[in-house]
Amino acid sequence: MRDIAFGQFYPGHSLLHKLDPRAKIILLVAFIVLVFCTANYAALAVVVASVIGVILLSKVPLRLYFKSLKMIIFIVLITSALNLFYGTGEPLWEFWVFKITLAGINNAVFVGARIISLILISSALTFTTSPNDLTDALERLMKPLNVFHVKVHEIAMMMTIALRFVPLLLEETDKIMSAQKSRGADMESGSLIQRIKALIPVLIPLFVSAFRRAYELAVAMECRCYQGGEGRTRMKSLKLSYRDYVSSAVVVVLIVGVVLCNVLLPHTVR
Amino acid sequence: MDFITAQNLVFRYLEEDETQVNTKVVRNVLDDVSFNIKKGEFVALLGHNGCGKSTISKHLNAMLLPDSGKVYVDSLDTADEDEDFTIRKKVGLVLQNPDNQLVASVVEEDVAFGPENIGIEPKEIRRRVDNALKAVDMYDYRNQPPHKLSGGQKQRVAIAGIIAMEPSCIVLDEPTAMLDPKGREEVMSTIKRLNREQGITIVLITHYMEEAVDADRVIVMDDGKILTQGTPQEVFSQVELLKRHRLDVPQVTELCYNLKARGVDIDTLSLHSDECIEKLLEVLK
Numbered sequence: 001m002r003d004i005a006f007g008q009f010y011p012g013h014s015l016l017h018k019l020d021p022r023a024k025i026i027l028l029v030a031f032i033v034l035v036f037c038t039a040n041y042a043a044l045a046v047v048v049a050s051v052i053g054v055i056l057l058s059k060v061p062l063r064l065y066f067k068s069l070k071m072i073i074f075i076v077l078i079t080s081a082l083n084l085f086y087g088t089g090e091p092l093w094e095f096w097v098f099k100i101t102l103a104g105i106n107n108a109v110f111v112g113a114r115i116i117s118l119i120l121i122s123s124a125l126t127f128t129t130s131p132n133d134l135t136d137a138l139e140r141l142m143k144p145l146n147v148f149h150v151k152v153h154e155i156a157m158m159m160t161i162a163l164r165f166v167p168l169l170l171e172e173t174d175k176i177m178s179a180q181k182s183r184g185a186d187m188e189s190g191s192l193i194q195r196i197k198a199l200i201p202v203l204i205p206l207f208v209s210a211f212r213r214a215y216e217l218a219v220a221m222e223c224r225c226y227q228g229g230e231g232r233t234r235m236k237s238l239k240l241s242y243r244d245y246v247s248s249a250v251v252v253v254l255i256v257g258v259v260l261c262n263v264l265l266p267h268t269v270r
Numbered sequence: 271m272d273f274i275t276a277q278n279l280v281f282r283y284l285e286e287d288e289t290q291v292n293t294k295v296v297r298n299v300l301d302d303v304s305f306n307i308k309k310g311e312f313v314a315l316l317g318h319n320g321c322g323k324s325t326i327s328k329h330l331n332a333m334l335l336p337d338s339g340k341v342y343v344d345s346l347d348t349a350d351e352d353e354d355f356t357i358r359k360k361v362g363l364v365l366q367n368p369d370n371q372l373v374a375s376v377v378e379e380d381v382a383f384g385p386e387n388i389g390i391e392p393k394e395i396r397r398r399v400d401n402a403l404k405a406v407d408m409y410d411y412r413n414q415p416p417h418k419l420s421g422g423q424k425q426r427v428a429i430a431g432i433i434a435m436e437p438s439c440i441v442l443d444e445p446t447a448m449l450d451p452k453g454r455e456e457v458m459s460t461i462k463r464l465n466r467e468q469g470i471t472i473v474l475i476t477h478y479m480e481e482a483v484d485a486d487r488v489i490v491m492d493d494g495k496i497l498t499q500g501t502p503q504e505v506f507s508q509v510e511l512l513k514r515h516r517l518d519v520p521q522v523t524e525l526c527y528n529l530k531a532r533g534v535d536i537d538t539l540s541l542h543s544d545e546c547i548e549k550l551l552e553v554l555k
Contacts (some may be wrong), residue, residue, distance in 0.1 A: 132376055164375045167417040213370045220371035223331060223363040224384040224431065225355050235382035235395040 009130045014059040015243065016128040021137035023244040027251050028125050034251075034258055035117050040268045043261035044113055050254050051117045060127045068123040069116065076115050083107040106268050135159045140238065153229025165213070172209060176202050271345055272306035273439060273471055274330060274361075278339040279303040281325055299325045300336070301494040307473060309438065312465045314482035314502075315475045317491035318517070323475045326491075327443040330473065331361040344438070359388060362432030364442045368424035369416075377419075377427050378403065378412040384435040395434075402434040403427075405468070406460050422453025426460055433464070439471035440464070446481065454478075479506070479520045483541040490517065507539050522546035529553075 011017075016024070031050075038044045055065060087104025094100075126134075139156035146152055180201050181187065187198045281300040287293040299322045307313050317323045328334040329341050332348040341348040343357045362384075365371050374380040378399055385395045403409040406426040416424055425445055432440055442461065446454040458481060465472045474481065482488050482502060489499040492515045498505055506512070506519050509527045513519075519527070522540050526549065529536050536553050540546040 132374070132379065160374060164373060164416070167415070168369055171417070216365065216367060216370035217373070219333065220363075220365055221373060221383075223333060223358060223365075224373075224435065225358050225387040226383075227355065227387065231389045233386050233389050233392060233395065235379070235386060235392055235399060237392050 010060045010064060010127045011130075012059055012128070014057060014128065015247075016054070016058045016124065018241075018243060019128075019247060020238055020240050020244045021129050021133040022141055022238060023240060023248065024125055024129060025134075025137055025141060027247060028121060030251055030255070031121055032118060034255055035114050035121075037258060037262065038110070038114070039262045040265050042265050043258045044110065046254060046257045046261060047117055048113060051120050054121060054124050058124050058128050060124070064127060065120055065123055068119060072115065072119055076112050079115065080108040080112040083111050103269075110269050131163050132160070135163065136234075136236070137238065153232070157229075161217070165210075168213075169206065169210060173202065173206055176205050271342065273309040273311075273344055274307040274473075275342045276303060276305050276326075276329070276339070277341075279326075279329060279336045279341065280338045281322075281329070281334065281336055298494050300329075302339075303491075303494070303496055304339075305489055305496065305499065307439075307471060310465075310469045310471055312462070312472045312484070312486045313474070314485035314488045315473060315491065316477065316479065316482050316488060316517070317497075318477065321491045322494045323491050324443050327363060327441045327473070327475050330439075330441050331363050332357045333363070355388070359435055360437055361439045361441060362435060362437040364425070364428050364432055364440060364445050366444045366447050368421060368428050368448070371428050372416045372424065372431070375415050375417075376412075377408065377414050377416060380416065380427060381412075381430045381434050384431055388435065398434045398436065399430075402430040405433055405464065406430045420453060421449045422456040425449060425453065425457050429457070429460060429464075433470075437470070439473065441473040441475070443475045444477070445474075446476070446478065454481075479518050483520055492517070502541055503539055506541060 035047055038047055055062070084100060084104045084107070085098055087101035087107055089101045089103045091099035091101050092105075129137075135156050138159075139152055142150065142152045142155075177187065185198060185201060187195065187202075189195075190198070279300045280298065280302060282296050282298045284294040285297045287295045303322070303326070315323050315326065325334065329336060329348065330343065332341075332343075332354045335349050344360055346353045346357055348354075348357055372380045373383050381399045381402055382395050385398050390398070399412075400409065403412055406429050408423060408426050408430060411419065411423065411427075416427060419427065429440070429442075429445075440461075445461075446457050449457065461472055461474065462484060464470045474485065476482060483506070485502060487499065488502050488505040490497040490505060490512070497515060497517075498508060498511060506523050509519050509523065518524070520541055522543050522545070526536050526540055526546060534553060536549055540549055
């Protein structure tokens with residue numbers, strides 16, 4: 001239970017690990033837009049090549065990437081299959097109501113490649129950025145939202161505390177389960193509904209203890225002069241380095257490349 | 271004026287009456303308690319569970335306010351709301367359960383939490399965090415997540431989080447109650463070192479008599495009142511009084527006391543085992 005890889009962070013010292021988390025998030029968003037702008041195979045090739053490049057740069061074992069793909073492989077297959085049969089134009093192959101056209105094949109390939117690229121590139125972000133850095137970066141990036149009275153600091157603080165208490169509550173769940181089992185609770189047999197019912201004696205003590213913890217934490221935070229985000233400073237200030245500028249430049253080159261491919265070559269998909 | 275002065279503290283709350291349903295009775299958790307604590311002193315506050323000692327700890331940093339009476343910290347009245355954070359900067363409180371007082375999932379970021387709250391410059395925070403972690407001997411663990419540490423280590427990180435705010439006084443509310451003997455030893459030696467080397471005033475709330483023997487002064491609480499106070503020698507020599515209130519004395523003190531009761535000619539007042547051994551050897555000669 002404790003081994004749940006939270007946030008799936010894979011510690012390392014690669015170039016991607018060293019990038020500023022804010023830069024990584026912005027570049028990720030730019031890249032996601034780029035993935036959906038590909039209109040022909042040349043542009044798609046640029047995107048796929050850069051995804052492979054990012055994966056290699058992250059120095060994270062490939063099997064972790066396969067693991068994150070495994071979870072969405074059905075979505076990829078189903079959407080690709082649907083697209084395959086919804087193409088317009090001259091049918092290449094026909095059976096009853098099903099017909100496969102060249103456009104259909106193209107659509108299927110594009111949809112599949114886009115989703116896989118999306119998953120891989122976002123995994124690269126979570127693999128190379130610790131949850132703390134992510135929270136921190138999100139807080140700083142969302143700061144302008146303060147103007148719209150979005151409680152950015154409070155949201156970030158909640159995320160920090162959640163990250164801190166997840167391993168603790170998992171450990172506690174384990175303990176309560178053992179305690180209930182030693183009193184004869186049966187959690188492994190019976191129908192699904194019976195097993196869900198068997199979880200109630202685990203969940204109630206867990207909730208009670210979570211509230212108690214929350215109260216004590218609030219007292220401890222107040223003792224340490226916590227008074228919200230106002231007037232608060234941070235020990236670690238994020239600083240953009242030459243690496244961040246170089247990677248941004250690379251992404252700009254990619255965008256130019258994809259746009260050029262789209263403009264100069266005929267479009268294969270809409 | 272002493273660093274902390276408590277004058278005639280009364281704190282009460284309504285409690286469910288056990289004999290009658292739906293009626294509340296007033297319970298005096300603190301009943302006319304007065305004491306003072308000097309700068310640089312190491313005071314141990316002893317007593318049973320529910321005798322009001324934890325309530326006192328929260329009065330010392332304005333987390334609770336007395337129903338009547340006054341608490342002054344460095345001449346500031348805790349009832350003055352504007353001074354709450356000034357007082358909490360001066361008096362840090364360490365709680366019993368180390369798990370529930372750590373906020374961040376990296377040790378050094380947790381230690382930085384306090385200084386960040388009071389708006390210290392980033393460079394200065396870095397310096398304070400490093401110093402605080404070195405003071406509790408946890409510097410090598412600065413990049414670890416707290417859930418990978420032992421209880422004693424976590425409690426030391428919690429103490430570092432308070433030290434980083436550079437308080438003049440640290441109040442510890444049963445900091446060792448949830449720890450194993452090794453963790454207890456780690457925390458106790460850290461506390462004593464901070465008192466000795468950095469001159470931080472320590473108020474240690476505990477129910478382990480052994481932890482109180484090294485204090486400069488011991489205050490014994492029972493049922494919301496101060497039973498007795500003085501140096502450890504003065505307090506623990508009153509074995510009958512403590513026994514009558516179902517309080518323990520250190521094991522060695524009890525041993526000597528029982529020996530004397532059986533007619534052995536021995537001085538009852540020894541607080542440490544070495545001391546006791548010397549006395550026993552003399553008797554056995």
